[in-house]
């Protein structure tokens with residue numbers, strides 16, 4: 001990573017009371033999308049176009065964009081998933097949060113005549129709307145639902161540990177647990193495929209400096225060891241064996257179904273509302289109170305990262321909004337009012353059983369980086385185990 005990534009981009013003086021971050025002196029915004037120097041690793045070409053725009057163009061070249069060809073590819077996937085599910089209870093597993101993307105995946109898989117099982121991770125932060133959306137979707141679509149409920153005391157301790165660590169990755173515990181729960185359910189029930197709502201057309205841009213380590217159980221477990229107060233005993237986390245197993249599975253059994261459809265978030269919301277009575281809950285990933293607070297309060301105020309920026313940049317490149325409309329949206333603070341921000345702050349701090357003082361100390365502490373924590377890229381015991389595994393891998397059965 002470039003040395004520039006070490007430079008803290010937010011100083012307390014540059015924060016305004018509303019939580020927006022004043023642009024530093026050298027701030028620069030891409031002339032095509034809206035990504036800017038709040039991504040410490042951003043680069044620009046002579047025309048002022050950023051590296052994210054370049055990556056987007058590259059990835060689009062590798063994707064099937066022609067509607068007819070895409071339909072053929074989609075049919076191939078459906079045949080493959082259906083054939084693999086023959087003689088089993090389910091064809092594919094779908095992680096469901098109550099949000100747009102995951103609920104839409106469940107809807108589409110069902111429409112394509114497949115037999116999904118939905119898995120929901122209850123981490124204690126679901127909004128009422130999210131819970132109602134899940135109930136309506138599984139009932140309306142007649143899909144079986146398996147809910148994994150986290151041990152709240154253990155999970156609370158892990159979330160606080162991530163806040164104390166001071167990296168911008170406080171959503172890693174939830175994202176990690178979702179992935180592990182969905183994968184483990186598939187394994188336990190013998191479900192051959194996993195359909196996911198990740199879509200590179202609208203979700204490609206996310207600077208690594210803003211969030212990383214979602215699969216990284218070494219990182220997660222070390223954060224808990226360093227900053228937590230109890231061991232993780234029930235939390236769904238990978239270990240060396242299950243992670244290796246998942247990597248093999250992911251190579252050919254994870255289906256990014258949205259990439260084979262003409263997907264737009266607005267269109268998906270409209271379809272979900274009409275078909276299963278789904279209700280909108282506001283911004284992207286705001287089906288969870290913690291996610292809403294983390295993205296709209298902690299990330300911009302402590303780190304200077306506004307996730308809306310990455311999302312809007314991607315939406316511009318996908319041709320679903322204009323740069324002007326995106327800039328207009330970004331000119332408003334992420335919370336509709338400071339009162340709404342403070343209500344969420346009180347709720348989250350109280351629920352996490354933190355003192356106001358500790359939370360404020362965390363907000364004032366200098367941001368830390370993933371690279372400086374033990375993780376899969378630098379933790380010696382893990383690297384040694386991986387080297388040993390690679391040496392014996394060729395003697396192991398294929399699956």
Ligand SMILES: [Zn+2]
Pocket residue numbers: 030031032033034035049050051052053
């Ligand atoms: Zn750009």
